[in-house]
Amino acid sequence: MTPPTDGTRRRSPLLALREVSKNFGAVEALVGIDLEVYSHEVVALVGDNGAGKSTLAKVVAGVLTPDAGQVEIEGRPVTIHSPSAANALGVASVFQDLAVCENLDVTANVFLGQEIRGRAGMLRDGQMEVDTRRLLEHLTVRIPSVRTPLRSLSAGQRQAVAIARTLIGEPRIVVLDEPTAALSVAQTAEVLTHIERLREMGLGVILISHNLNDVRAVSDRIEVMRHGRNNGSFPASASHESILAAITGAA
Amino acid sequence: MAGSQSSLREANRARVADAVKRHGGLTQVELAGATGLSAATVSAIVKDLVAAEIAEVRSTVRSGRRAQLVTLAHRVGLVAGVVVGYRHLRVALADVSHEVLAEQILPLPADHRSDTSLDRVALLVVDLVERVGADLGELLGIGVGLPAPVNPATGMVGLRGVLRGWDSVQIAQVLEKRLARPVFVDNDANLGALAESTLGAGRELRDLLYVNVSQGVGAGLVVNGRVHRGADGTAGEIGHVQVDPAGRICACGSRGCLETVVGGPALLEPLYASYGHLTLRDVVRLTKDDDPGCREIVADAGATVGGVVAALATGLGPQRVVVGGDLAETGEVFLAPLREALRRRTVLSRPGGPDVVPAALGLRAELQGAIALALESTDLFERPDSTDDEGAGR
Numbered sequence: 001m002t003p004p005t006d007g008t009r010r011r012s013p014l015l016a017l018r019e020v021s022k023n024f025g026a027v028e029a030l031v032g033i034d035l036e037v038y039s040h041e042v043v044a045l046v047g048d049n050g051a052g053k054s055t056l057a058k059v060v061a062g063v064l065t066p067d068a069g070q071v072e073i074e075g076r077p078v079t080i081h082s083p084s085a086a087n088a089l090g091v092a093s094v095f096q097d098l099a100v101c102e103n104l105d106v107t108a109n110v111f112l113g114q115e116i117r118g119r120a121g122m123l124r125d126g127q128m129e130v131d132t133r134r135l136l137e138h139l140t141v142r143i144p145s146v147r148t149p150l151r152s153l154s155a156g157q158r159q160a161v162a163i164a165r166t167l168i169g170e171p172r173i174v175v176l177d178e179p180t181a182a183l184s185v186a187q188t189a190e191v192l193t194h195i196e197r198l199r200e201m202g203l204g205v206i207l208i209s210h211n212l213n214d215v216r217a218v219s220d221r222i223e224v225m226r227h228g229r230n231n232g233s234f235p236a237s238a239s240h241e242s243i244l245a246a247i248t249g250a251a
Numbered sequence: 252m253a254g255s256q257s258s259l260r261e262a263n264r265a266r267v268a269d270a271v272k273r274h275g276g277l278t279q280v281e282l283a284g285a286t287g288l289s290a291a292t293v294s295a296i297v298k299d300l301v302a303a304e305i306a307e308v309r310s311t312v313r314s315g316r317r318a319q320l321v322t323l324a325h326r327v328g329l330v331a332g333v334v335v336g337y338r339h340l341r342v343a344l345a346d347v348s349h350e351v352l353a354e355q356i357l358p359l360p361a362d363h364r365s366d367t368s369l370d371r372v373a374l375l376v377v378d379l380v381e382r383v384g385a386d387l388g389e390l391l392g393i394g395v396g397l398p399a400p401v402n403p404a405t406g407m408v409g410l411r412g413v414l415r416g417w418d419s420v421q422i423a424q425v426l427e428k429r430l431a432r433p434v435f436v437d438n439d440a441n442l443g444a445l446a447e448s449t450l451g452a453g454r455e456l457r458d459l460l461y462v463n464v465s466q467g468v469g470a471g472l473v474v475n476g477r478v479h480r481g482a483d484g485t486a487g488e489i490g491h492v493q494v495d496p497a498g499r500i501c502a503c504g505s506r507g508c509l510e511t512v513v514g515g516p517a518l519l520e521p522l523y524a525s526y527g528h529l530t531l532r533d534v535v536r537l538t539k540d541d542d543p544g545c546r547e548i549v550a551d552a553g554a555t556v557g558g559v560v561a562a563l564a565t566g567l568g569p570q571r572v573v574v575g576g577d578l579a580e581t582g583e584v585f586l587a588p589l590r591e592a593l594r595r596r597t598v599l600s601r602p603g604g605p606d607v608v609p610a611a612l613g614l615r616a617e618l619q620g621a622i623a624l625a626l627e628s629t630d631l632f633e634r635p636d637s638t639d640d641e642g643a644g645r
Contacts, residue, residue, distance in 0.1 A: 038527065144270070144277050145284020152314040185371050186378035189340075189357035196358060200536070213367060216360030217338070220528040235528065237361045237516070 012075040013038050014204040015060065015091070015173050020069030022055055022228075029055040030066070031228045037173060037204040042195060044207045044215040047225035047247055053208045054096075056225070057175050060206065061093035062086030074172075092166030093175040100162055102151040106143060107132045109150055110165045135164045138201075139194050156187025163194050174198055175206045180214045192218050212240055260296075263288055267296045271306060271321055275344075275353035275382035278311065278318040297321055309384055320384045323352050329389050330629065331376050332621030334396040334439055335368060337361070337466035337515065338530075342375040344383060345622045347391075349450060353379045354618075365420045373429040390432045394625035395422060396439035396617050398467045400485040406436055409484045410491070412502045413467075435628045437480075439463065440487055442620025443575050443610065444471025445478050449623055451611035452573045460569040460605070462489070462560055463617070464552065464585070465576035466515035466531060470560070472567060490514070492559045509559050513552040522548060531577050538581040546584055553578070553585040557592025564605055565598050575610030575617075582609065 013036040022030040030052050037043050045053045058064040059071070062080035070077055073089050080086045086093070100109050107125070110132045116124045132146045141160040143153065150158055159179055166174050176195070180188045195218045198205050209215050215222060222234040224246040232246035244250075263286070270285040271277055277285060283293045297319075300306035304324050311320035325346040334341045338361065343354040355375055359368060372395070380387055399417065402409035406423045423434040437445075444461035453459040459473035470487035472479040480486050490510035491503050498507025511517055515531050522529055522544060529537075537545040564572060572593065578585045590607040594600045610616045 144281035185374040189355050192358045217358040
């Protein structure tokens with residue numbers, strides 16, 4: 001993992017969405033959404049159920065293609081057809097269901113679908129274990145052994161494995177959908193610390209969450225969505241009340 | 252790998268002990284995975300460590316199977332240290348020799364609420380106790396540090412407004428109700444002073460001034476070997492000394508307090524136009540990377556803090572000024588202008604005047620202080636002096 005060395009000075013955004021819209025029949029999931037994410041920045045997307053947060057995440061991750069609007073990565077207009085296209089463009093995502101394999105160990109999960117192979121096409125287990133261990137250490141993840149099967153890890157540790165997996169392709173942007181949902185306080189503490197690490201590594205992070213406490217703890221900027229539209233942009237220091245007002249439409 | 256059989260064994264022992272320390276508690280199977288050693292080697296080393304009273308083994312259940320949980324020895328009991336900061340909550344569990352067994356940091360939102368945060372403190376303490384395989388009954392006490400003066404008579408924040416939402420909260424009572432263990436609360440800078448004077452940069456000194464410059468600014472005074480809190484706990488509140496008579500109104504209600512000039516938000520504001528949103532840790536990192544703008548901000552803050560510290564040091568006559576907190580992590584960029592401000596005062600620049608050094612315990616000074624407070628306040632057991640010396644010698 002080589003963290004970018006270009007500091008935090010204002011430059012063009014890593015990722016920009018311009019006037020992005022997405023309809024499902026009569027349902028307007030996204031209506032003219034604008035979003036910018038810079039490096040060294042955690043941008044939180046908050047909003048009620050059905051506000052369009054996850055749809056937006058799926059557009060960025062290449063799961064959905066927008067009906068209208070433009071996606072730019074590092075200033076260049078791009079079309080993200082598929083999740084693998086998103087990966088190639090430096091966008092990695094962790095969705096709510098994590099999509100980890102319970103029966104495989106930590107290393108196998110981290111390298112799932114992107115295994116390191118030797119010349120004869122053989123898996124290089126040793127190399128992958130070493131890389132996994134280094135990756136987890138880098139994120140300050142406390143998992144005793146990379147050979148532990150996922151089913152015997154806690155929910156917080158699984159989330160950490162899912163986050164570590166996104167880092168394999170050396171992405172610039174990481175999308176995390178509800179990473180602290182259903183975690184204990186100690187596990188939440190770990191995941192929030194990982195998010196701080198991702199930011200320190202110079203990545204742009206899109207954090208989707210319902211928990212304003214968690215969001216305000218680690219975000220640089222909070223973008224409120226309501227009925228598929230932008231409904232306000234707040235600095236992390238903004239009060240709980242003003243953000244709640246924008247979420248509920250009271251303001 | 253070169254080396255004799257015994258040095259290899261020694262290295263493996265250290266590896267096992269390190270792994271146990273990092274995770275709080277591990278089963279023997281997990282230890283084999285964490286260290287890459289064979290199960291037989293781990294088992295032999297654990298036996299060694301138990302015989303040497305470094306580790307303890309107890310039965311536990313992992314994934315439905317019985318297993319042997321290995322933890323560092325804490326037979327006499329445990330204490331918890333908690334430091335509530337403006338943006339982070341730190342909780343640690345230690346044994347009676349101040350050795351930290353498990354630790355957790357939780358990022359907090361700006362202006363976090365006392366009810367939510369104290370709830371999280373309680374849950375984290377319970378989680379850490381479980382992590383080392385102990386139960387709450389083994390916890391002798393809990394030391395809590397707050398970024399505000401604490402009135403020793405009431406146990407509440409002693410200066411209204413400086414920690415929004417925490418005025419008139421009976422912190423110790425709230426936690427004691429949840430955890431049923433004794434809770435001791437103090438100002439964070441006082442805890443830093445306590446830790447630095449017993450374990451850190453002021454071990455052999457009687458009179459010491461500890462200054463913490465992070466999101467907020469505070470000082471702890473050690474007079475004649477003891478932390479001096481003042482009649483109502485506000486001693487050392489240098490964050491609320493006036494440095495700019497035409498300055499902004501502070502959260503405390505006065506104008507131009509030191510904190511309105513060098514507190515976290517005040518430091519970050521002039522950087523916003525050219526850097527975008529930064530955190531204090533970003534500023535520390537960029538300063539270490541020799542970023543000119545951030546160096547400027549940090550150096551100016553050092554000089555401003557130095558002016559106030561010089562006045563306090565003239566009054567107190569300490570042997571040493573110990574500087575902790577985030578900004579001290581930038582080293583001489585911050586310390587040199589601070590020292591220079593002290594040197595300008597003749598009284599302080601005389602031979603034998605106070606020197607200015609970074610905190611030996613670094614960012615952990617307050618947390619170690621919270622642990623020390625809990626240990627100091629607990630007399631449930633006879634603490635042999637040798638334990639004290641051992642802790643101090645580290």
